[in-house]
Amino acid sequence: MKLVARSRSTVHVAVGVLINDVNEILIAQRPKGKPFPGFWEFPGGKIEPQETPCQALLRELHEELGIEINPDHPLLLGNVEYTYPEFVFQAPVFICTSWERQPQPLEGQHLVWAKPFDLLSYNLLPACKGICLLLQEKTDFIARERKRNIF
Numbered sequence: 001m002k003l004v005a006r007s008r009s010t011v012h013v014a015v016g017v018l019i020n021d022v023n024e025i026l027i028a029q030r031p032k033g034k035p036f037p038g039f040w041e042f043p044g045g046k047i048e049p050q051e052t053p054c055q056a057l058l059r060e061l062h063e064e065l066g067i068e069i070n071p072d073h074p075l076l077l078g079n080v081e082y083t084y085p086e087f088v089f090q091a092p093v094f095i096c097t098s099w100e101r102q103p104q105p106l107e108g109q110h111l112v113w114a115k116p117f118d119l120l121s122y123n124l125l126p127a128c129k130g131i132c133l134l135l136q137e138k139t140d141f142i143a144r145e146r147k148r149n150i151f
Contacts (some may be wrong), residue, residue: 008083013091014057015044015131016074018103019142024113025135027122028064031108040112042131043103044091053092061096065111066101067098077142078134082127089127093134095142098108 018026027040033065045060054074061067074094084090105111114122117137119132135142 008086008088010088010090012047012053013044014047014053014060015042015080015091015093016057016061016096017042017077017093017131017135018061018067018099019095019097020113023116025116025119026065026103026130027112027114027119027124028105029110030125031110033108036125038123039125041125041128042093055095057094061099064107064109066106067099067101067103071101073098077138079129080130080134082130084126091127091131093131094131109137 020026026043028043030036030039030041032038035145043061043064044057045064047056051059053076057074058069058071061069075095077093077095080089080091080093103111112122116135118137120129124132
């Protein structure tokens with residue numbers, strides 16, 4: 001018997017880490033009817049073929065949360081990859097600290113502003129745990145850039 005390795009598709013997603021004025025981070029709980037219901041995640045979504053990651057992020061944040069972000073504003077923090085049994089998740093992760101309007105749960109998701117050190121206490125999607133690690137690695141960078149008003 002010959003075993004054939006099954007190739008996984010790759011899902012390209014743009015992720016936004018929204019940080020408010022008191023250094024809380026916005027996370028959303030996936031609603032029933034979507035894959036991984038009940039898990040928590042950072043806002044964002046799939047990158048369409050004609051979009052750059054930043055364009056996808058701006059579109060997704062508008063669709064999911066009703067907010068507008070200046071296209072020059074999101075700062076690329078890094079990239080995260082996670083292999084699920086069915087697919088490979090690849091995501092550029094952007095930091096956003098300024099937007100127009102209050103985020104609203106436009107897709108039936110529950111929203112929470114969480115302290116960074118509390119993030120891992122939520123039932124996060126496995127790929128989002130990698131984003132938390134990236135945030136921990138880049139804490140000094142985020143603080144320094146925020147002081148400089150880069151984002």
